[in-house]
Amino acid sequence: MSELRRVRLYVTVGQRLLRDSLLFQILLHDDVELVGESETGVDTLNRLNLARPGVLLIEENLRDNDGLTIAESALSVHPSLSVLLISDTPVSSARMAIYLEAGIKAVVSKDQPIQELIKTLFYIRNGQVYVGNWQQPPASAPAALEAYQGLSGREREVAQLMARRVPVREIAGQLGVSCKTVHSYKDRIFVKLGFERLPELILFMQRHHHGAAA
Amino acid sequence: MSELRRVRLYVTVGQRLLRDSLLFQILLHDDVELVGESETGVDTLNRLNLARPGVLLIEENLRDNDGLTIAESALSVHPSLSVLLISDTPVSSARMAIYLEAGIKAVVSKDQPIQELIKTLFYIRNGQVYVGNWQQPPASAPAALEAYQGLSGREREVAQLMARRVPVREIAGQLGVSCKTVHSYKDRIFVKLGFERLPELILFMQRHHHGAAA
DNA sequence: CATCATTTGTAGGAATTTCCTACACGATTC
DNA sequence: GAATCGTGTAGGAAATTCCTACAAATGATG
Structure with a gap:
């Protein structure tokens, strides 16, 4: 549309x-x-x-x-x-x-x-006016943080491993599931958190101290 | 190393x-x-x-x-x-x-x-000092431009189409070669130009007017 | 309480991308 | 003349992206 x-x-x-x-x-x-x-x-x-x-x-x-x-x-x-x-x-x-x-x-x-x-x-892009964002500069990342609470257990595990750049292969091995399953978690994580690319997730996880430390 | x-x-x-x-x-x-x-x-x-x-x-x-x-x-x-x-x-x-x-x-x-x-x-990153870059701020993109001269005919065709975001499928069709071949060109273009991701190529092609206009 | 909807854990498919290797052919070089 | 290089061609493996599927658990609702 x-x-x-x-x-x-x-x-x-x-x-x-x-x-x-x-x-x-x-x-x-x-x-x-x-x-x-x-x-x-x-x-x-x-x-x-x-x-x-x-x-x-x-x-x-x-x-x-x-x-x-x-x-x-x-x-x-x-x-x-x-x-x-x-x-x-x-x-x-x-x-x-x-x-x-x-x-x-x-x-x-x-x-x-x-x-x-x-x-x-x-x-x-289509000519609309957008005035929704000029009030909350200090609000760091409430949306994504809230969204993180909504991740399920498995999803968080995968998110943490992904943020440490563990390859999908190894994640699958560690969790004892197939690569495909890991990808599914990844997809759902990205949807839930509103991200599109790995750096966004890494940055987010690091910023909020969610297991980015080895 | x-x-x-x-x-x-x-x-x-x-x-x-x-x-x-x-x-x-x-x-x-x-x-x-x-x-x-x-x-x-x-x-x-x-x-x-x-x-x-x-x-x-x-x-x-x-x-x-x-x-x-x-x-x-x-x-x-x-x-x-x-x-x-x-x-x-x-x-x-x-x-x-x-x-x-x-x-x-x-x-x-x-x-x-x-x-x-x-x-x-x-x-x-490993402690070296780097002083090679403080003199040429106005030199826009000589390295990449030179490199572009080094592209072969086929490579340029592919570069132009890629920069217009023509899908690999269609590029392969237009040139009458396999998708794999197109990927090979793409790889070589990226190596020759020193790029790593599509936006770099798009930006470069657009900036130097190499076929970015439809 | 029983049924319906949603979430969660699981997985597969198709198309693309990334990275690497292979190979034949023509041109250059020694 | 033989080795090398650039070019056009292509394949494989792994990863990514985008979708769909489905059963079990969870929760909500009439």
Whole structure:
């Protein structure tokens, strides 16, 4: 239902390190197409006509300008563009109001986990506004933590072993079940925790001290 | 030969967004073990004894302190620690000298691609100093571009199709070869270009306008 | 209390990916 | 002329991803 077509994404992020790592995460999803990227605001505006993105992911603080100004210019020419602003700090509701007023679809702060950004990106892809996430920056990982409580015994065992990068083979051996069964647990763990890739699980398990120590 | 043991990594990066995305990239490598992370310098120093990392990845500019100071404190207690500093801007040779003097093993700037950081991380893991990368921040991607010239005809065809996310099935069909052959090309492309995952190829192809446009 | 729904432990299939090896053929080199 | 290298081709093993299946336990409900 949300698979209308690929998202045409333009990314404006000043620092290469952040831009690259965001892009690597985002491009893991095969319904995103990168149509352009810039380090500065003017460069973005110059290239927008050719790139014709559906979504613009832009930093608030750019070398040459601020993201809000650039976004407003872009929106005046391409009103259908969905803009996702990346702010350096958590946004107050007052600032959020300004952003929404300007036609920006959503804001994520750099203090939020990357999954939040990705989730928001996919949420606004079809033009929706997303205001669900500007209030809980200090809430570390309540959703996933709660979800962890919901894992069954077997699932936790597998989660711990996987997070220590024990190969499926050995997990199966240790638990005395087939590899297929281990995969089933793995699938269910990922579904329950809302993860998609092993690094997410490793990071989660390590952060919450769930057996990451040998 | 370099597989002595897993790298025990501690990461000190203020912003969650950057920290998470770096970690997701780094944890793709199964010989890295995250033993701790902090947002601030003092927190890092407090936890270092328990975490016992072999490598400390730390930002230069932290909320409470500067990375250099923290690194020096850490090194005075744990002289065998390999410190990799992430600087906000390209480092001058003068500053590089200061860092080396302080016992820091390598510096990468936020203007460099993330692969550079990863490469450096693996380079310094066993205590080596790495000074090869502080001079060419504006040199975009000469290595990979050169490497691209080295691709054979078939390899380029496959690279272009893969970058457009054409499924292996279809690529095989279009080229009239077996899926296995396509995989072989893929393997060779990745080896030649030094990539490890599809997003790297997609990003590269897109950036250099090699057939990314439909 | 008996039945219906959900969760949990178990497993298999199909398509893909990753990593590695193999091999023939043409070109280069010594 | 013989050894080597790059290229096009392909296969195998293990892992991953995405689905489906099913029986036993658990829980909920009429």
